[in-house]
Each structure stands twice: as structure tokens, then as C-alpha cells.
Amino acid sequence: MKRVPLFxxxxxxxxxxxxxxxxxxxxxxxxxxxxxxxxxxxxxxxxIDTFVIPEAKTxxxxxxxxxxxxxxxxxxxxxxxxxxxxxxxxxxxxxxxxPSEIGHPSNALLDMIATKDHLYLAVVDGGKDFPACxxxxxxxxxxxxxxxxxxxxxxxxPCVQGELFWDARLALNGNELxxxxxxxxxxxxxxTFPGPDxxxxxxGMEFPKTxxxxxxxxxxxxxxxxxxxxxxxxxxxxxxxxxxxKTLWETENGPRGGDELNIILKGKNxxxxxxxxxxxxxxxxxxKGRVKTNTIGSSQPPTYGWTPSISPxxxxxxxxxGEFAKYWAxxxxxxxxxxxxxxxxxxxxxxxxxxxxxxxxxxxxxTLDFLSDGRLILATDTGRIMVISDAELLGTxxxxxxxxxxx
Numbered sequence: 001m002k003r004v005p006l007f008x009x010x011x012x013x014x015x016x017x018x019x020x021x022x023x024x025x026x027x028x029x030x031x032x033x034x035x036x037x038x039x040x041x042x043x044x045x046x047x048i049d050t051f052v053i054p055e056a057k058t059x060x061x062x063x064x065x066x067x068x069x070x071x072x073x074x075x076x077x078x079x080x081x082x083x084x085x086x087x088x089x090x091x092x093x094x095x096x097x098x099p100s101e102i103g104h105p106s107n108a109l110l111d112m113i114a115t116k117d118h119l120y121l122a123v124v125d126g127g128k129d130f131p132a133c134x135x136x137x138x139x140x141x142x143x144x145x146x147x148x149x150x151x152x153x154x155x156x157x158p159c160v161q162g163e164l165f166w167d168a169r170l171a172l173n174g175n176e177l178x179x180x181x182x183x184x185x186x187x188x189x190x191x192t193f194p195g196p197d198x199x200x201x202x203x204g205m206e207f208p209k210t211x212x213x214x215x216x217x218x219x220x221x222x223x224x225x226x227x228x229x230x231x232x233x234x235x236x237x238x239x240x241x242x243x244x245x246k247t248l249w250e251t252e253n254g255p256r257g258g259d260e261l262n263i264i265l266k267g268k269n270x271x272x273x274x275x276x277x278x279x280x281x282x283x284x285x286x287x288k289g290r291v292k293t294n295t296i297g298s299s300q301p302p303t304y305g306w307t308p309s310i311s312p313x314x315x316x317x318x319x320x321x322g323e324f325a326k327y328w329a330x331x332x333x334x335x336x337x338x339x340x341x342x343x344x345x346x347x348x349x350x351x352x353x354x355x356x357x358x359x360x361x362x363x364x365x366x367t368l369d370f371l372s373d374g375r376l377i378l379a380t381d382t383g384r385i386m387v388i389s390d391a392e393l394l395g396t397x398x399x400x401x402x403x404x405x406x407x
Contacts, residue, residue, distance in 0.1 A: 322374015
């Protein structure tokens, strides 16, 4: 099969596009893919179908059966789509509740996750001032009635004033919905954060314990009861519940060289901003009271770390059936913003990382998920949806052959 050089792949994927307000997306609308064959991995030939979403910027996705929910983060536009062959069809829009302060720079779609019957959507509603005292909210949509008003399932509290980096990730375990929110104080990424613990101080004032900032909380979707699970998180990348391993995995962006893969355990503190494996961006030696770098102290250590940083994003587990089950079943797939790549992690029986394979895709991956047939769908920071399939199943790829049987 003819090999496609990596630089050619990148040129196709990063060709300039002019974006307008994503709220102007018209539906229904069919988009034909730009097919790219990616052959730069260690062992695999993979096919990529790339769909350019008109007027979109930074995308997130969720999957329910044959429905794909595509959200544009800054415009809060949410569209229902489906894929047939090499065509992506945008079929309808979903109304996202209007924030209390229209036009506030924090307002955005954060993440979403879908079941057969429900779509859970996390958003930010900024306050009157900036830096703002706002809230993260989770809306519960009935997929059979997407045009109906959603239920407000969760609102973070208390409100916290300060230069906070708003982000969140969702994961689901039966009736338990997890939300993880970061506590990345961008003003203090040089290591000058004054507090000894991520739940204590912000801007020199007491930082209240919250169920969102720097924390993981669980929400009972039947009773709406909220329980604080863990603290000490920085800048969220991804969150997923692994039902086979009974494990809640989290990926996190640290300061330079401090990216983490964590197993979230109840009652544990994961260190930020008291300690980090990374270095402050100014590379100064921390003074007393500043973040202790290249250390974990008494906090819960990460399961795995990335140095140099890859800016990890969404994390998912490869299904035991479907497109990639033959060679990847049970592996963790992590998106990367900085490296324009996926990382495939093989996990040991004791939940350690046995190896970490980079798979270049040529774009910043914001979220990823698996379609019902096991194909991998990616949402990028350049308004693209990418669908990755196994070239072996398409009859074009070659996997390493099994060694000959012993005589």
C-alpha cells in the first residue's frame, strides 16, 4: 500500500479554515470526509476520516447509539449528528440554557457524556464581574425529547472569586455521575501560590472547600445528592469510569513536566498546589510557602507522569468488542493537546502503565469517544471531527504476524 508521509497528513489536517460564530451552523447539513491514511505508528496502519465543521472552533463530543452530539465550546452550540460511510450529517440543534450574564468570557460548554436515554452537559455560567464568581452546572437532557427544557442536575458551590481556570470532566458509573473541576490559578502558575493546600487559599484569602474547584465530586442522578470525593487537582484533562477494573481514571495538566494519570480514590488529596512533579514556568527556585516542585510530599502520587508534558485531554478505555478490540481491548486512550497525538496505554493487572505508545494525528485532541461499532471519534481544537478505523479490518493494513509455531 502506498505510504502517506506524515508531513502530508499534517498539511491536510491543518489547512487554514475561516471560522465565524458557530451559532450560525445550519442543519440539516451533510459533510463529506477528507480521508487520510495514517501510517506513522509503530505497528498499525490506521484510516482517518476528517470532517470540517463549518463555523466551529473548539469541539467536544458525546455518543449515544448512532447519535453523535457535537458541541462548540465557546459558542455553546450543540448539534446532533450521525455518520454513514464517509458522510457526517448534522441533523438538528439542541438548545443550551442561556447563561445569566450573556457574553461573559468564562461562559462555555465544558464536557458531556451520554447514555442510551440521557445526555449530561456541563457548562459554565460566569458572574457579573471578571474575574468572576460563577458556577459550573450540569444539565440533564432526555434524548427522546431533546427539544424539551433540560433538568438542572448540579450547580457548584460555594462560588469562588479569583482568576480560576474553568474546566470540568464528567464520568458515569450507573446512577453515580462524577464531575472533576480544576483549580489552575493562571496568575500563579509560576509557583507563587500562597496557600499550603489547593482547598485553602486564593488571592491571599481563604479558599473554601467546594464540590468543584480542584475536586472530584459524585452526584446521585436520582436524588441529586452531592458527595465530595477527592481534592488537590489542577487542570483537568480527562475522566472515565473503568467498570471492569472498578477504577476512576483522571488525566491532569501540571506545570511544565508535571502531567499526570491518576486513579481517584475517596478522601485523597492529589497535591496541587502544594506539590507537583512539574516545574514553575519561570524556573525560579521555590521560596518558603511556594509550590514544591519535583515532589509528591504526603499527597496521593500519580499512577503515571509525562515529562516532557503532552497536555493530556480526554481519556477512554478501548471496548472489549468492536473495531479495535483485537489488539487494543482494555487499553486506555488519552488525547493530547500539545503533542497533536493520541497515547495508547497498556495497563498491568496491578493498574500500572506497562507502555505508552504515541500515535500522531496532526491536531489538538480535545475529546474522544468510541462509536457503537468501536471506531474512535476525536473532536479537535480546530473545528474538526476525526473518525479513526482499523485498516486491517478494511483490508489495507498489516499487523505483525504471529511467530511461526514451534516444530
